[in-house]
Amino acid sequence: MYTTDQYEGMLAETVVVPGYHADLINAYYARPLGVGPFPGMVLIHHLPGWDEWYRETTRKFAAHGYVSICPNLYYREGHGTPEDVAARVRGAGGISDDQVIGDVGGALSILLAQPYVNGKVGIFGTCSGGRHAYLCACRIPGFAALVDCWGGRVTMTTEELTPKQPVAPVDYTSDLSCPILGIFGNDDHGPTTEQVNQLEETLKKHSKDYEFHRYDGAGHGFFYYNSPSYRQEQAKDGWNKVFAFLDKNLKGG
Amino acid sequence: MCTMIAKQTKVTGSGKAGAEWFRVDTASVSYDHPFDMPLEYTLNIDFTNQSGTPGSRVAVELDAASANSLIEAIQAVLRQAVQGGYLEEH
Numbered sequence A: 001m002y003t004t005d006q007y008e009g010m011l012a013e014t015v016v017v018p019g020y021h022a023d024l025i026n027a028y029y030a031r032p033l034g035v036g037p038f039p040g041m042v043l044i045h046h047l048p049g050w051d052e053w054y055r056e057t058t059r060k061f062a063a064h065g066y067v068s069i070c071p072n073l074y075y076r077e078g079h080g081t082p083e084d085v086a087a088r089v090r091g092a093g094g095i096s097d098d099q100v101i102g103d104v105g106g107a108l109s110i111l112l113a114q115p116y117v118n119g120k121v122g123i124f125g126t127c128s129g130g131r132h133a134y135l136c137a138c139r140i141p142g143f144a145a146l147v148d149c150w151g152g153r154v155t156m157t158t159e160e161l162t163p164k165q166p167v168a169p170v171d172y173t174s175d176l177s178c179p180i181l182g183i184f185g186n187d188d189h190g191p192t193t194e195q196v197n198q199l200e201e202t203l204k205k206h207s208k209d210y211e212f213h214r215y216d217g218a219g220h221g222f223f224y225y226n227s228p229s230y231r232q233e234q235a236k237d238g239w240n241k242v243f244a245f246l247d248k249n250l251k252g253g
Numbered sequence B: 001m002c003t004m005i006a007k008q009t010k011v012t013g014s015g016k017a018g019a020e021w022f023r024v025d026t027a028s029v030s031y032d033h034p035f036d037m038p039l040e041y042t043l044n045i046d047f048t049n050q051s052g053t054p055g056s057r058v059a060v061e062l063d064a065a066s067a068n069s070l071i072e073a074i075q076a077v078l079r080q081a082v083q084g085g086y087l088e089e090h
Helices: A052-063 A082-091 A097-112 A128-139 A169-175 A193-205 A232-251 B064-083
Strands: A010-018 A024-032 A038-044 A067-071 A117-126 A143-149 A180-185 A210-215 B006-017 B020-032 B042-048 B057-062
Touching (some): A010 A067, A010 A097, A024 A097, A038 A052, A038 A232, A052 A067, A067 A097, A082 B006, A082 B020, A082 B042, A082 B057, A097 A117, A117 A128, A128 A169, A143 A232, A169 A193, A180 A193, A193 A210, B006 B057, B042 B064
Parallel strands (some): A117 A143, A143 A180
Antiparallel strands (some): A010 A024, A024 A067, B020 B042, B042 B057
16 A cells, blocks of 8 residues: 555666577566565566557556566567557467467566565466466466456367467466466456356366456456546456455565 | 457558558458557458568558448449459459
């Protein structure tokens, strides 16, 4: 809880981190000033790319006391406005799951190497980033908390599998080794309430530590204040749930 | 990406972005989240030059009804061009 007598400061900048196949990619990095120790967060950007909302959200996590990094998963597509780069990725059918796992693993290793990080790192993603966050929390050892905000295609039919996305993330659930917070809108078309039910059943089946919040009157992307999908009441409550979950799992003990 | 409903087709033509014309060699068609149009999903068409920078792009985001109207209009114009002898039918 922030109070007006507190000191607050942060450092935010673009950095270069190792990624898939040891490629160097850029990332946005924001950390609270001070010796720490602070928990860490890896943010996985959404379909519209490595955009202003994600850089803002990276700073938001830093303001809440998390050393935060958001790798540019579209780095290899060249540079331009986030929209133009994301459009190129969209046209090419997305990026491969293996590449995402390599890039996110590199970002995690950078956080864990910092002397001011307490060794506990969470992962957060929205939209396609929610799917990637789920996938990475299952495939990469070392995450201590997962926040999946309306990640679509976590559950997939056989027909939806592609060479870039050969396995549905839900099929890796047995490997998930950290608690998960799920934030969903009940009017969403991807994931639908049925798909969220399916995910919840799988988490139950594997006895995973999960916490789902499903909001009426909200669809996809209801945290995005710059979009008609924004829902003030649900977004405010959702953010409170996110930080309560992360504070409990990454700042305690 | 989010829906993964996307197809690319090779095209031959020119596109204009800002004041600049450039050759376009690919049309990427998707039904996914728009960047600008205030809808959850739109039919998106990006005319691009794949050897250029990501900014070599002419983009439209249409609602589904508009996309269907566009298809009909294109087909009607091409039929009329054939009927008028401006274009060989193929």
